[in-house]
Amino acid sequence: MSRADEQSRVDEHRVAVVVEDDPDTARLLEVILTQAGFEVHVAADGPSGVEAVRRHRPVLTTVDVWLPGIDGFEVTRQVRTFSDTYLVMVSALGGEDDILGGFEAGADDYVRKPFRPRELRARVLGVMRRPPARIRPAAPVVAPADPPWADPPWADPAAPVPEPSAVVPEAPAPLTPAPPPQPAGPVVFDGALIRFRGLLVDPGAGTASADGRPLALDRMQFDLLELLLYSGEHPSTAGSLALSLRGEPYQPGAVVAESDEVLVTQAVHALLAELGDHRPDPRWIEVLPGRLFRLVPPA
CATH class of the missing domain: 3.40.50.2300 (Response regulator)
Structure with missing residues (x-):
């Protein structure tokens, strides 16, 4: 190929x-x-x-x-x-x-x-930039040799040879092509860039802009913005965001220090201030009761 x-x-x-x-x-x-x-x-x-x-x-x-x-x-x-x-x-x-x-x-x-x-x-x-892997056929199953008494009747030269079957196997049904991928929602990945309603985030360069205006974000604010973009409309708690920033998986019952949740909450609000995204009508990030944050769903 x-x-x-x-x-x-x-x-x-x-x-x-x-x-x-x-x-x-x-x-x-x-x-x-x-x-x-x-x-x-x-x-x-x-x-x-x-x-x-x-x-x-x-x-x-x-x-x-x-x-x-x-x-x-x-x-x-x-x-x-x-x-x-x-x-x-x-x-x-x-x-x-x-x-x-x-x-x-x-x-x-x-x-x-x-x-x-x-x-x-x-x-x-x-x-996915590499050539695809080769298929490894399963090891063939070797059937045990038939015992002498299992020989078919036509093994005897004097026995009549059966007529070949007239049944023709059906041709396999053609493969149905996969449907085209559906739109992935409001967040769009454009090569190495992430776009969302005028937001442009470059994870590799660590830069972000809103409607062409560069955003002055520290490392925590930038990482929180990226995490929220990946989470989409699914609400994220301050505790789960704190764990993600540390590279730890969130598990039910996980204990997160109150100070960490407060630090994340403050960083999200600083991010909102830099975006100019304020209640009651936010454009990008929505703050819900209970220290929950998510992207604003489509109207």
Whole structure:
């Protein structure tokens, strides 16, 4: 497959499968990939993940290691027997044996949890610039030799030879082309840039502007703006944002210091002040009761 053919394949078939049993992580991956232009299908266990790849024929698949049914290593091995999907393992397991096991099973990359949205998106786009992996056919099953008494009747030279069957197998149904990806919502990823209603964010350069006006943001304010853009209309708590800033996954019941929540809340309000985004009619970021923040939904 030529380089042009590979790029055409990626561009025309922007389908992704996420195999992840944790609902919060699955949703985060779905949001990141949807906003990157993928049509995303989620599977919550190993066998469903293998079947989802077989059914949807994705160009990209992410696989957790700890999964119900069969683990991510076995999912990867099975997928590689019939698909050349770009496959990224996403797991909290970060030991050398775990990472090597992922690559040996057929993964193209291995990302440790917790991850930053921008890191995952960069790794995915990097993987997809490579040639696709080769399919690894399953080992053939060797049938045991038939015992002498199992010979068919026509093994005897004197026995009549049966007539060949007149049944002609039906031709396989043509593959239905995947539907084009649907619009990913108000946040648009334009190459390395993120656009949202006049906001322009360049994560690589660490710069942002609003309607062409450069924004004077410190590192925390910039990271919070990026996190809120990835979260979209899903409300984020000050506590979950504080954990994300530290690179820690949010889990139900997680304890976050009050001082950290206050610091994040103050930073969000400073961000709103720099944006000129104030209640009661904000344009970009909405503040909800209980220290909740989200992007303003479409009217």
